[in-house]
Amino acid sequence: MEKLVLGLVIFLGGHLALRLTGLREKVEAKIGKMPFKGLFALVALVGFVLLIMGYAAYRPTAHDLYTAPSWGKYANYLLTLVSIILFLASYMAGKIKATLVHPQLAGVKAWALGHLLANGDAASVILFGSFLAWAIVTRILYGKATRENVAWNRRDEGAIAFGILVWVAIGYKLHPILFGASAF
Structure with a gap:
């Protein structure tokens, strides 16, 4: 630990x-x-x-601190997909980035929350809970952000399409290599 x-x-x-x-x-x-x-x-x-x-x-x-709900892994699938799309959107000047201003932090929150819904062991709570708390505190420290009025564009579509590909690659290939278990 x-x-x-x-x-x-x-x-x-x-x-x-x-x-x-x-x-x-x-x-x-x-x-x-x-x-x-x-x-x-x-x-x-x-x-x-x-x-x-x-x-x-x-x-x-690590001991279990709580039993993850039966639907937790499915929520994690969705939230990790959203997190990757948000992370990628932070590098592309589209509607997603303009609306959220700090999409990487929103992505970290989605990723951490998803993993907390799927895992109740102490190691997971420490890791993902820390990232969730950090992302919330950091977003608060950034203060109120000015949002630009940007129309939905190809960069948003690219973030979604590429995000889906990255999500599949991580779930099937990288997650087993890095963490010893398939994400799916």
Whole structure:
């Protein structure tokens, strides 16, 4: 469990610390924007690897905190699909991005909630509950955002189409490799 918590502190804490402290601007001013991005990506990657390793090690022995509802896995299928579409839409200037302003955070919330509905063990609650709480707090910290009036366009359709393909690839191929179990 220690690796899981350490990974969460490094990954989520690092993201949150940049938002709260203004550290990003200070470090960028000293070393430059691209070196900062590289350094931060490395730190985030270390945290991400630790949390995956910690989750994989802790989950087999983690006690159930609640019994997931029978429909939880189906809700997870839908919410993870939505999360991938939202994540991709954050890189495409379409109606989805303009409406949500921070679609990646909305995607993290959907992903985390879906997994909490499908898994009631302590390891899952710690991992996905932490991501859900982080995404909620981060969205609040961003404050009220200005929404642009953008029409639905091909970028939105691309995010949906590509999102479905990525969702299938993750569910059938990557999830078993990374986590030892098919998502479907």
